[in-house]
Amino acid sequence: MEEQLWSELKAFTAAEGRSATLKLLGNLLLKVSELEDASPSGASMPHKVRTSTNIEDSVTSLPSPVSSEGSQGTVSKHDLADPKPKPANRNRKKSEMWERGIKQYAALEDPWAHLRLDLCPAEHAIRHRYNARNKEWSTDDVFVKMSDVKFAQGAMRECFAMKKRAAISSNWARAGNYVAKRYMKAVGREEYFNDVILQMDTKALADEFNKAKPPKPVDVMQCYLIEFHERPGTPLYCVEHLVEGDYVKYNSNNSFVRQNQDGITRSTPQAFSHFTYHHTKGEKMVVDVQGVGDLYTDPQIHSYDGEGYGEGNLGTRGFALFFFTHVCTPLCSQLGLSRFPICAPERQLLCSYCAPEATSPKHSNTMIAQKMIGDSESLSDYGYDSKLLQLEQKVGPEVSTEEILKAIMDIKTIPETPDTDALVHWQVCQLYGEACMTEGNMYGRELSAAMGPAGLYHLRLAAMGGVRAAALALWRLHSGMELTSSRLVSLQEFLSDQQVISEDRNLAAGYLLLAARGGVVSAAASIAQQYASGDRLPTDPTAALEWYQHAYNWQTGAEDEIKKAPADGIEGKDIELNAPETSPPLYEILASMAEIMHTNGQLDKAYEKYEEAAEEAQNAMKGKLAAKYYEKMGIVEGEMS
Numbered sequence: 001m002e003e004q005l006w007s008e009l010k011a012f013t014a015a016e017g018r019s020a021t022l023k024l025l026g027n028l029l030l031k032v033s034e035l036e037d038a039s040p041s042g043a044s045m046p047h048k049v050r051t052s053t054n055i056e057d058s059v060t061s062l063p064s065p066v067s068s069e070g071s072q073g074t075v076s077k078h079d080l081a082d083p084k085p086k087p088a089n090r091n092r093k094k095s096e097m098w099e100r101g102i103k104q105y106a107a108l109e110d111p112w113a114h115l116r117l118d119l120c121p122a123e124h125a126i127r128h129r130y131n132a133r134n135k136e137w138s139t140d141d142v143f144v145k146m147s148d149v150k151f152a153q154g155a156m157r158e159c160f161a162m163k164k165r166a167a168i169s170s171n172w173a174r175a176g177n178y179v180a181k182r183y184m185k186a187v188g189r190e191e192y193f194n195d196v197i198l199q200m201d202t203k204a205l206a207d208e209f210n211k212a213k214p215p216k217p218v219d220v221m222q223c224y225l226i227e228f229h230e231r232p233g234t235p236l237y238c239v240e241h242l243v244e245g246d247y248v249k250y251n252s253n254n255s256f257v258r259q260n261q262d263g264i265t266r267s268t269p270q271a272f273s274h275f276t277y278h279h280t281k282g283e284k285m286v287v288d289v290q291g292v293g294d295l296y297t298d299p300q301i302h303s304y305d306g307e308g309y310g311e312g313n314l315g316t317r318g319f320a321l322f323f324f325t326h327v328c329t330p331l332c333s334q335l336g337l338s339r340f341p342i343c344a345p346e347r348q349l350l351c352s353y354c355a356p357e358a359t360s361p362k363h364s365n366t367m368i369a370q371k372m373i374g375d376s377e378s379l380s381d382y383g384y385d386s387k388l389l390q391l392e393q394k395v396g397p398e399v400s401t402e403e404i405l406k407a408i409m410d411i412k413t414i415p416e417t418p419d420t421d422a423l424v425h426w427q428v429c430q431l432y433g434e435a436c437m438t439e440g441n442m443y444g445r446e447l448s449a450a451m452g453p454a455g456l457y458h459l460r461l462a463a464m465g466g467v468r469a470a471a472l473a474l475w476r477l478h479s480g481m482e483l484t485s486s487r488l489v490s491l492q493e494f495l496s497d498q499q500v501i502s503e504d505r506n507l508a509a510g511y512l513l514l515a516a517r518g519g520v521v522s523a524a525a526s527i528a529q530q531y532a533s534g535d536r537l538p539t540d541p542t543a544a545l546e547w548y549q550h551a552y553n554w555q556t557g558a559e560d561e562i563k564k565a566p567a568d569g570i571e572g573k574d575i576e577l578n579a580p581e582t583s584p585p586l587y588e589i590l591a592s593m594a595e596i597m598h599t600n601g602q603l604d605k606a607y608e609k610y611e612e613a614a615e616e617a618q619n620a621m622k623g624k625l626a627a628k629y630y631e632k633m634g635i636v637e638g639e640m641s
Helices: 002-016 018-038 090-107 189-211 267-279 315-325 330-334 344-353 365-372 376-382 401-409 420-437 451-464 468-479 486-497 505-517 521-533 541-556 570-578 586-599 603-619 623-640
Strands: 123-131 136-146 157-165 176-183 224-227 236-241 247-249 284-287 290-292 300-303
Touching: 123 189, 157 236, 189 224, 189 236, 189 267, 189 284, 189 300, 267 284, 267 315, 267 330, 284 315, 300 315, 315 420, 344 451, 401 451, 401 505, 420 451, 420 468, 420 486, 451 468, 451 486, 451 505, 468 486, 468 505, 505 521, 521 541, 521 586, 541 586, 586 603, 586 623, 603 623
Parallel strands: none
Antiparallel strands: 123 136, 123 224, 136 157, 157 176, 176 236, 224 236, 247 290, 284 300
């Protein structure tokens, strides 16, 4: 129990400061004394006396100060411990345990005593704090003493030791210890404010994670800005409490996942990242999870639109990079997180590369990995709600053409904005395309065995989820045409070499139909022509007229064209590259409609469409075509009389 107390004291101190910890311990000791007087012998302590912060691993030493930018040595806490007493009853034992805790903590030397910050001048500064709940900033006055010599630095920022008081005080030795960070290269002031917003938004998401009652709650360091308004240039510093403990980076914004020497990955940090994506419905994901135990700092957020949160925000590609190496664990299941669909070759790869931490000595980590990412059927029991999970078994590499076509035809409408999961599949597909360019070696993993089937699998799911560029890429693949999207050219070559995909006129027509339903004008015109001629699609004059009408309306603005590109613009660019040739001119669309109507006896409508076609041809300076359409008007008029 003392080990747990020690861990909780350290976590509370990192979050609230040394002075607050001493005050808490004093209040708890007073409460214990009151309980001893009021409770019968042997009565247990109320649970509410315990603090809520928890650190995952047992503590064997009291580390010296570290920040997210550097670390130092350790000092054994047992050097400070008193001999263990033997209390007469349980309450007395707990009371004396709290007394020892206070003595041990109060006896600790200030880790920054050697810096003599008390000799530094006290400076009046403005503190800027951000409330992630109401999205508002507040300011107040503080007094600080800060070293002018950095004690650590990272790739972008350097760190300075600092103490803070709400008012000028002579007792600076007991002031809380803080780390003040500034960029080494000049950046705009907005960068500092954005850093605070990022960290406090992450802290709010950590609160939501804890509401789901995970076995090990997490927290994020409180963060704010200090503005030295009396210094030249009024410099800003990003400030956090000093973190004491071993600093660990659990994942990154670029697919890195930390494993220990036995290849084991901690579940809590990875599940936290997954939770943030699920909780925000694909709007955000927290990565770069790092800190002391489960007290995190300096995170990164990816957002759906790729806006805000600095240059490390990689948008939907960032989501894909996380799922590219993520293995769902029993904790993901416990939290009800949507499993990201993967195909059989990927499952085998992840089993060989990743092993989540075991939750019971009776189960090996390999067994857990196989259970969590094994057969799709075994995972359907978790009740996840991803729409694409319903399609994953219909688009795998082993699925027949007939089954894929049926799945395509069952999709009647395409959402205006592609499903977030679908965009992530689109990005994962492109990651496999990049792996083909590097001969299967990517992010330290050998992917050759999976990249062809997996790339095709994610491309299909992206198309089913409303990504028009994916549908057009599949149309070109099954039509035997070269892809013009640079990210997928290598994947196409690999698929052809491995004979994973072949020309299929029916599948090509099916994917073109998906693109047309998604609002791609040239695809709609091409589908109309195929319905009219019976080429690849069954002859259906009604369907042909419907698609010609859509193509006409979208070109003229009479009907709003469905949005084809997300905010990052990537899909829109690839649509342009992969789509059929430029949509036919309006006069050709009108003439084609008139011909179908004429053939099917709709003479009045055919006459009107030929007349509209002739007028459009004249406007386009196509005199011969206009004359041809007027001639056909005469033929229809003769048949009407």
